[in-house]
Amino acid sequence: MTLRELLSRSVHDVAPALVGWTLLVDGVGGRIVEVEAYREDDPASHSYGGPRGRNLVMFGPPGRLYVYRSYGVHWCANVVCEGDGTGAAVLLRALEPTHGIETMRARRGLDDVRLLCSGPGRLTQALGITCEHNGSSLERPPFTLLPPEQRPAVVVSRRIGIRKAADRPWRYLAAGSQFVSRAA
DNA sequence: CAGTGGATGCTCT
DNA sequence: GAGCATCCACTGT
Numbered sequence: 581m582t583l584r585e586l587l588s589r590s591v592h593d594v595a596p597a598l599v600g601w602t603l604l605v606d607g608v609g610g611r612i613v614e615v616e617a618y619r620e621d622d623p624a625s626h627s628y629g630g631p632r633g634r635n636l637v638m639f640g641p642p643g644r645l646y647v648y649r650s651y652g653v654h655w656c657a658n659v660v661c662e663g664d665g666t667g668a669a670v671l672l673r674a675l676e677p678t679h680g681i682e683t684m685r686a687r688r689g690l691d692d693v694r695l696l697c698s699g700p701g702r703l704t705q706a707l708g709i710t711c712e713h714n715g716s717s718l719e720r721p722p723f724t725l726l727p728p729e730q731r732p733a734v735v736v737s738r739r740i741g742i743r744k745a746a747d748r749p750w751r752y753l754a755a756g757s758q759f760v761s762r763a764a
Numbered sequence: 765c766a767g768t769g770g771a772t773g774c775t776c777t
Numbered sequence: 778g779a780g781c782a783t784c785c786a787c788t789g790t
Contacts, residue, residue: 765790768786770786771783773781775779775780777779
């Protein structure tokens, strides 16, 4: 299955399926170990209420990156999926660093590998993702998405850091990973 | 450990 | 003017 075919499916299929893939930006990054699903009929989603303003990329074709500023200070990155204007995307919440660790240490200003990419704001800082990448295709440089050699076991839990629709079990983690932002 | 509060920009009311 | 899909430093056990 191609990346495009994978991302064209329901966000509830795409989100767990992305766990284990390796995301690189200019060769720097790691293995995806934590994501969350968001969709249009979801009060916690930026796409809730239909396309307007900053959320337009969420209603575009699958395989693009939706980047927004969080709490005025951080960037958060989502993989747009489904397509056909459904407004669904997968929030990238944590990576296990594998490539370019020294570059990520320098960008983050710390040494502990477990803290480099264990949170949505940390991850974008470590990989150098900013609003300049909003709307960019993940199928082209500087991005690389590599499939896992073996599909990892995935654990489901409730989403983190939201007040609305906080009870929906739409957070997906690599089982047993030490690099998630919070244990399941 | 846990809990609290500040930084800071953008969207929405 | 409020609220936010966050992170970090600081406080107190």
